[in-house]
Each structure stands twice: as structure tokens, then as C-alpha cells.
Amino acid sequence: MAGRRMSELPKAYEPQAVEAKWYSAWLDGKCFEADPVSAKDGYSIVIPPPNVTGILHLGHVLNNALQDILARRARQEGKEVLWLPGTDHAGIATQAKVERELRESEGKTRRDLGREEFLKRVWDWKDHHGGIIIQQLKRLGCSCDWSRERFTMDPAYSKWVSQVFVDLFREGLIYRGKRIVNWCPVSLTALSDEEVIMTPQRSKLYYMKYEVAGLPGEYLRISTTRPETLMGDTAVAVNPKDPRFAKYIGRHVVRPFPHAEIPVIADDHVDMEFGTGALKITPAHDKADFEIGARHNLPIIDVLTPDGHINCPECPDLHGMERFAARKVAAKKLEDMGALEKTEEYDNNVGFSERAHVPIEPRISMQWFLKYPCVKEAADAVANGEIQFRPERWAKTYAHWMENLQDWCISRQLWWGHQIPVWYRKDKLGELTQAESLDTSHQTHGDLYVGVEPPADPENWVRDEDVMDTWFSSWLWPFATMSDVGDSSATLKKFYPTADLVTGPDIIFFWVARMIMAGYRFAGELPFRNVYFTSIIRDLQGRKMSKSLGNSPDPIDLMEKYGADGLRFGLLRIAPVGSDLRFDETSVEEGRNFANKLYNACRFRQMGGEISNLKFEISNGAALPPYHLDIMAKLDKLAADLKESYAEYRFGEIAQLLYEFLWSEFCDKFLEAVKLDLRESATAEAREAALGVFDTVMARYLQLMSPYMPHITEELSARMGYVAEGDFLMTRPLPAAPLLAGLPAEAVAAAQQQAADIYETAGRLRNLKAEYKVATRKDVKFIVKGASGWLANETKVLALLVGASEIVLDDAYDAPKGTPASVTPVGEIYLPLEGLIDVAAERLRLTKEIEKIRAEVARAESKLSNPSFVDRAPAAVVEQERARLDDWRAKLTQLDEMLAALA
């Protein structure tokens, strides 16, 4: 701290300018850039890449603030840190956005433009408007290595995606087949199971009756929620064990429209209890029906268009009609025909498209599927703790999913994305696209070309039009961002596997699980060691934040109002460990207030001026006043506690510890206690000791706070002269030794006890003043009887803390009857108040207090007289109880004496 220069602080803390200033200073100083060949140990995090179309919301703030804290703390711990940033091309979301703009501004669809031109537009859009969120992350203070920013459609990254497809295809894990998939009638693409959100719906259950062919007047009753797909029915199924329907199995029933006879079949899948016990089978439009159809070789009739309209020319009144309108018309039609018996209200779950928010349509189509690789390794890694989930309970959810894996539908009927690297022989195209399934055998035949590079004779080939699911690129993120294909670069060597992944539990399946599998399969190792699942942020009513509800505050607005540090700290301080977070703007306000408190503490210090000739040495600390040793000991404890909390990823607790230290310990106690030493009247030694301790503690405190509030701590460290010009707080390693490492523990403990006694006594005396309505008077005098010996040195401080003119030590003091008094850790203390003494009132007050203490004594006595307790409780607990009892008894004696004196 020698040669320090302080610059004066402005009157109020204004975070905006300060935060912008330091962020660019860090960038200029290359503080965020990772050196893959440094001597330090590597520490890395890859950012969960936000959608390139994304706008920062509170979830991002929480998530990225946590990563920033981890990264900054790791730097302080002497690690070489890589926080690798980037964005995701987000297939459906981005394409939909550009398509909407195209429609609105030019009235065109993507097909009007053609694939090539449309993709050009998307890239244009991405270059001009994409990546806003990156700027917003910078505003938040994120210490990412921006020189390594990646995009999931960068050429090198795309190459990885293709290579992985090719490898998995060759391995036989990727195949093409005609299956029932989740079809989004708005986005016009297949979706994976994970992109379907089951949503409770109030629906109707329709009860129909079909006449049994050859048995006029006999009917089979069937219940359904989807009469509009009736035209696609190719059977009616009953349970083979169901006696009610046994006689009909093998017969036919009459489908009302278009009129046809369809077989009654028996299948175990049918639940006898539900509805009528008879199920209409529509293989083209229901997954279970498709499977039943396959078991019984039923024909498949597709009666819906890709965009969810009826396709059934035999029923002109329904043909072309939108699916939900058609449902009503179909029901009416049945009613008119006398085939509808009744309609019931019915609650069921319907799958909705995650993106388009409309019910998905199970639909048969030709898609590419993946059988997951390295499933066992991935499941074991989490089960045996090699990869640690926090909170741990998510491991169970993960395990459950891993046990029930279904093949992943990876093709999407979009243009924006990684195009499937498969080419079909032109002359076999028709045959191939209709094939029930395609796999490596077709490649061997030379009908298919599967490769990262296009075929050498492109004129003979046609490329598959589909692109891959966005997550098929995301799952490669941890290693594909660190290297080109086949490159074992220094970066990969130093920073892979990554240390921590911070993400939301809502994407365990979408992303986390798949990354683990991809990590084992393609990088030969787990991709990260710890996964920290963040809270989901809700509003005060417990609703999820959403645009449509308008309950999602704009973090940029919050930062303008309260500063990035205020937002970060406020949010982190209320973030619970394992549950959802209920957000309220007042917590951000508290964060801002806290920054201001910190700032003002330093401003106060500056009034003390520079220490011209710093004589302060902690090694002489035994001679320091108790408050000085106390606050340094507490700082040491804070540092140790934080270390422990970081090890357990208890971020909210860390914020709370930092908050309490500064506000309750440093400002409320230490700063008040040393004010006397900073006055003109104080000796130079006292002044320098106080200022020296302030600087020593504050310099370390700012460093501990730095990961949470990087800007203000950097600013104050510079302004106060704790960090030399041109240097940065954020790049400094944490000091290895505690402040008081060299001092005898007993001396420190004794000083801490004295400080605690003084603070405790100050509270009691203020309380006494308030009770006697003289809280604001400064001219009162307290008299201490039976004072501890050391108190004589501290009466001035105590007087200052309490707001008294004097604290007099007088063992011979004979209190006038009714003198207000309090029993304190340092003795009996009286507050003589001429003219205010009311003996009756004082007796009442004392009596009440005595009652309270008697109850405590009785409680402690009964506990200690219980042999079970004394014998079986740990000795320390019993001892503690004894000490407590002694305290209460001593107090009781004193109070009894006081009461007696009043008589």
C-alpha cells in the first residue's frame, strides 16, 4: 500500500459510468483471455449458448452471473480460466422470426425466395440483429473470453456436426425410417419428444355406436376424443379378455363415414375400464394406434394435411377444414346420423408444440433417427458421482430418463440449420425417398453418399433437404467449441473436460444428458465434472416469467436503475439452493443499496486522509484496541466461511455472508467504534491504527466481494489506492494467509470477547434510553457498578456508541430509588435521570424482567436436574447449559437487589 494515491469519490455512487469504464478496461487489459499454454492449472466453463435471436431475461442473468462468479473466483484462486461464450443458431426460433419479418415486410414466404436466397436473408439478419444478447451479457459484466466466441453454425463447428452424423451413421446408430413423429402443424416440421409439452385440457369424450356388420340392430359402442380422424380408422380394437366383446372379434363394424366395413380386432393395449372398452384405431394419427396397426397389418389412411387440415375428398363437407373445426362438424355429422350417443366433459393431457404453442399432430413421416451412443457410460458417470449434479436430486430424474431412452428424431423440415450430410443417387431418388428405411447397406450399394464433404460428382446426386435438430449441434458444444475436427489442440488439452456447467434443470434431457453421451463418444471423456442447476425464476404469484404475462422485468432496465452489480448481488442473495426463486424488484433495490453502503464506507475512510507514514503493523496487533482485532478476526472468518461455501456451491449463502460482514459488523460496529480515533483530538497512533485496520480489512473484503460485484470493487480498490494504477483487482490472487495468522489465538479471543461485550452493552443502554424516552439525548450519563477491570479503557467508545456524555465507573454508587438500570456483560449500569424517576413504574419494569429471567432459570434448572440429560447429552452441551444458568442466576440476583433498593 506504499505510495498509494487516493482520488476523491463523488457524492453519490453512480454505477452506470463506473461499470462501463471498468468493463472496457478489463477488455483492454485482456483480463478475460485464456492462455492455453500457461503454467497455471486450467479451469473452464462453456456458456450454455443463448439463442442468437435471444434477448436477455432474468434467467440468463442468474445463470450467467453464477458462471461469472465461478470464473472470477477461479482466477483469484490462481487458475487459468477459460469461460467460453457463444450463441446457438436455434433452428425453429430463428427461422420463424425471419419468416415472420419476410411476411410482414414483403408479403412473401420462404418458398417464394427459395432455399438459397432465404438462407442468405437469415445470415443477413443474424449479422445485423443477432447477438444482441452478447452485448447484454457484457453489460452484466461477464468475463467471457470474447476472442473465442463461437456460433453453432461456424464453419468449423458445422464440420463437427456433419462428422458426428457421418460417424454415427457408419456405426449404424443413425437410420432413416417412416415413423409416427410429433408433427407441428404450424412450424411444419417434426419435433423430438422433448419438444412436446403435455398440457392439461378440458376436452370432450364422444360416445359413438357402430353397427356390427351381419348383425343388424347390434351395435359396438366406442368412445373417442377425436371424431375428426374417424375417416382414417381402419379397425376397432377390444381387449381379448373382455367378455363383452368376444363375440365380435373377427367380425366387422360399419364406419359411418366414409362408409366402410372395418375389422374388430383384439389387442392387449386396450384398457377394458376406460370409456366403453372399445377403441377406434387410426394408425396414421396416433402413436399407440400405429403400433396396434403394425401388429395387425392394418392399412394406414392419412386424413390430415401437414398444416392440420382434413384431407378426405370422400367427405366433401369436411375436406379442407381445419382440424378443430372439423371435430365439431364430425360430431354433428355423427349426431345427425344417429351414431352419437352422448358427449361427456373430459380432462386429458394434450401435447403442445414447445415453439408454436399449438397441439402437435402425431403424423407418419420419413425422418432420421438416432439410437443414443454411450448410454451406459453416461448413466454411470452420474450414478457413481464422477459427474456431480447439484442439487443432487436431479440425478434421479436423469437416471430415470436414461433408462427409458427412445430413439431421437433428429431431422427437421426446416432450412435454417445443419443440412443432413446425405446425398441420394439421382436415378434412384424416387425409390430411396419411399423406402421404409435406409441405413448403411444402401451406402454400401452406392445408392447413398454420406460424408462431410459433398460427393465428387455432385451432378449425379441430390442432397437430403432436411436439417438437423438444433440440439444435435448443441450436444457437441463443450468440445466442438474448443477444437476443429480431429485437432487435439492445446486448448482442448488444457480446458477439456470443463469444470462446471451452470444451466437450468428444464434442459437436463435436451442438453445435459446428450452432452454427456456425446462427450464420451466423441471426446472420449466426460464433458464436465459438476453440473449446477439454477433456480427457475418466478414472479411473486409463483408464475413463470413470460413475455405474454408481462411479468418479466427487462434486466437492462434493472441495470440502468440499480447497476449491474446491484442486480447481480440482489438476485444472488435471494437465490435458494434447490428450489424456485420468487423474484421481486426490491431485492435488486437492496443490491443497489448495499453497493451504496460499501461506497459510503470508503468515502468515510477518505475523510481520514492518507496515512503519511504507515507505522501500522499487524504483528504488533496485540496492542491494538479490541475492535480492531475483532474486525480482522471476523474478516479472517469470513474468508474461511466463503471458501467452504464456494466448495458447496452455496451462492446465496456467500452473498449473505458478504452482506452481513460489511453491514452489521464492519459498518454498524467497527466503523462506529473507531470514530473517536479519527477525530482531531485523537493521537496520531490511534488514527493510524484505525485507518490502517480499515484499509487492511477493506482491501481484502473488496477482493472477496469482487466476483459478485466486480465493477464497484474494482473502482473502490483503485480509488482507495489498494490496487496500483494499471493493475486490476480481478486478476489478483487471494492472499494465502489470514490477517491474524501471526497472533496468539488467546489474545485475539480475549479481544473479541471484549468487543462483543461492548457492543452488547451498547445495545442494552440504547434500549434503556429508548425505554425512558431519552433516545435522542446526548447529555445523559451512565454509571457502572462492578465493572470489569478493562472497561476503564473503553468508556469513551461506549459513550460514543450509546450517545452519552459520559460513562462513569463507580463501584460505590448508591442509586436513588427508581433509577433505571440494566444488567450488562460489563456490570450493572444505571441511568440517573433527574425528574424522570418513577419508582412505581420502575418497580413494575424490574418485576417483569425478573419474571422473565425466573422462567429461564427454572427452565435451565429443570433441564440440569434431569439425570437423563446430564448423563446422555454431550458434555459440551451440558456445560453450555450450566454456564447459561449461572448467567441467568447472576442477573436475577442483581435485579432482585435493584428491586429491593427501590423498596
Next chain:
RNA sequence: GCGCGCUUAGCUCAGUGGUAGAGCACAUCCUUCACACGGAUGGGGUCGCAGGUUCGAACCCUGCAGCGCGCACCA
């Protein structure tokens, strides 16, 4: 239906066996020379309910209720 989590002060939440805590809100007072984005004092909880284990339970066990979430679905 299966699984997971939650239930502590008006609100948001800490607190994994030893005298119930914080912040906000509330009440009263204070514009005293760091901070009103501040200071001081105070009121406010049968720790969801019922059992059990224990010398001792907010904490461990069992059951129940309410809320939330995930998975699977019966058309």
C-alpha cells in the same frame, strides 16, 4: 398412476438434534459532521396436521393434508 420437492414472522426465504433467524414490510423516534439507497428501538412465529424415536425434534421416522414440478399415460 409412479417419482421428486415444498409447507418456519404479513411477504421472500435461511436454519440437517441442544434457549426460533435474516431482509423487506410495519410502529415509534432521529435530517448527530460516510450513507434517508441512512441510523436507533420495538411489535410480530403453538416452525402444515397427527403419531413415533429421543433426556431433548423446525430438524430423524411413519401417516395425512395442501401446493408445485417431472415422467407415464385410457382412446
